[in-house]
Amino acid sequence: GQNIDQPTEMTATEGAIVQINCTYQTSGFNGLFWYQQHAGEAPTFLSYNVLDGLEEKGRFSSFLSRSKGYSYLLLKELQMKDSASYLCAVRDRVVNSGNTPLVFGKGTRLSVIA
């Protein structure tokens, strides 16, 4: 089975930096993904880590430590439009060369305040 934990809610100030943590326990591992979901909308892909380390993409960065079962999403220079839910998702190891579906955490709702 898989267990993915992330904080339920966070609040941060416009212009600041916020770190959203995700811990996971899986029987295997083949990648960790972050998605952004604005209220009333569909999730959209943000980032993907399969190896340890930091992946940077503009104001957003994602870090992975496979040995610790830990990832974080770092958002810099926060803007009001970053208010959204951030979903951590894990892909278990590939079975039968198929595309193993993602398992999502419950999401972290981020509120950016002025």
Next chain:
Amino acid sequence: NAGVTQTPKFRVLKTGQSMTLLCAQDMNHEYMYWYRQDPGMGLRLIHYSVGEGTTAKGEVPDGYNVSRLKKQNFLLGLESAAPSQTSVYFCASSYSVGVLFFGSGTQLSVL
């Protein structure tokens, strides 16, 4: 390109009624998925398909059936709707790795 299109966007059913949700993608993706999203529960996988003519169960398949007769379409059926199936349903497709493209969702209420 429309991407992933779900129909309908909203639906209200009475307990015991049946309905089908349609998902269509124009990106030639092999893999398609149906998730439901409930407050405090996150996205949970109902069924998925790794190619035309194939389907597999996800985390919460009970009460649902699916079909993938054509590569571009993935149908989700509720044979006898129950109030516990009130949720937002998202269809998604992907070509690899886990980068999912989601439809805009269907808000379903079962009274």
